[in-house]
Every structure is written in C-alpha cells, then in structure tokens.
Amino acid sequence: MNRTTLFVVGTLVAFAAIAAAVFATGIASQLLPGPVTTSTSAQAAFPPYTGLPAGCVKPPGGYLVIANINGFNDSIEHGAPAASWPVINVTQGSAVDITVCNADHQAHGFQVAHYFDSNIETVDPGQVVHVSFVADRAGTFDIYCSIPCSIHIYMQSGKLNVLPT
Numbered sequence: 001m002n003r004t005t006l007f008v009v010g011t012l013v014a015f016a017a018i019a020a021a022v023f024a025t026g027i028a029s030q031l032l033p034g035p036v037t038t039s040t041s042a043q044a045a046f047p048p049y050t051g052l053p054a055g056c057v058k059p060p061g062g063y064l065v066i067a068n069i070n071g072f073n074d075s076i077e078h079g080a081p082a083a084s085w086p087v088i089n090v091t092q093g094s095a096v097d098i099t100v101c102n103a104d105h106q107a108h109g110f111q112v113a114h115y116f117d118s119n120i121e122t123v124d125p126g127q128v129v130h131v132s133f134v135a136d137r138a139g140t141f142d143i144y145c146s147i148p149c150s151i152h153i154y155m156q157s158g159k160l161n162v163l164p165t
C-alpha cells in the first residue's frame with residue numbers, strides 16, 4: 001500500500017469508528033426523523049416527546065421499565081413477542097416496586113396479570129408511573145401493554161416470575 005491508500009483506509013476506519021460511536025450513544029436516533037404521528041385531538045395534548053421523562057429512575061431495590069418505540073426495555077431487540085421480555089424475577093412474599101416511564105410519542109398501557117390488572121393503566125407520553133405490590137402468589141404472570149399502540153405485539157411478552165418460598 002502506498003501513502004495515499006493508507007491515508008484513505010485510515011480515514012475510512014476513523015469514519016466507521018465515529019459512526020459506530022454515534023449510534024452507540026443514541027445520537028443517531030435523535031438526528032433521524034421521528035415516527036410520523038397523525039394529529040388527533042387526543043394526541044394534540046401531548047407534544048412529541050424526546051428523551052427520558054423527569055423522575056424516570058430505577059427505584060431502590062426495584063425495577064425500571066421504559067416504554068418507547070422499541071417496546072418495553074427494547075423488547076423488539078430482545079426477541080419479543082416470541083421471547084419473554086422484560087423478565088422480573090422475585091421471591092414470593094417480597095415487595096415489588098416498578099417505575100414505568102413512557103419515552104414514546106404515544107400512550108402505552110402497563111399491566112401485570114393478577115397483581116396490577118384491575119383497571120386499565122394508561123401511561124401517557126412523558127409520564128412516569130410507580131407500581132408497588134407484594135408478590136404473595138407464586139407463578140408466572142404476564143406483563144403487557146393494555147391499550148392499542150403501533151407496537152402492541154412487541155409489548156405483550158413481559159413476565160413476572162414469583163418463585164415460591
């Protein structure tokens with residue numbers, strides 16, 4: 001390789017490294033156009049949301065669930081709906097704290113079968129919801145979005161595993 005070739009190859013490698021870093025930090029997603037949303041009276045109350053809502057932090061000893069266009073905690077990338085995701089494992093009798101954040105441009109539902117499914121819990125764009133219960137019944141319980149959304153199928157495969165004591 002002559003000098004010119006080395007320079008070109010070196011430049012390409014450097015460019016690829018920068019591009020990878022940009023994607024890794026999520027900057028690319030902010031540069032790309034967001035999902036197209038139709039303007040309805042219901043959505044007009046919620047401007048397009050970017051970033052994580054204030055208060056979207058993992059509770060001490062608990063769990064953080066982030067809803068966005070990639071599902072619950074990137075469930076699309078984790079094989080949903082065929083694979084279970086996200087999965088929360090606790091022992092029977094323990095207190096379970098879950099913080100649910102909606103970083104998407106659309107509302108999502110959040111339900112935990114048996115434990116948190118007595119009403120439709122809607123989490124609006126930019127909203128943070130705290131869910132607490134005692135896992136008194138052992139078994140496997142579905143965690144799912146309960147209202148229509150554009151990626152509904154990918155938000156049906158969460159699991160709460162309550163291991164018997």
Ligand SMILES: [Cu+2]
Binds near residue numbers: 107109151
């Ligand atoms: Cu949803």
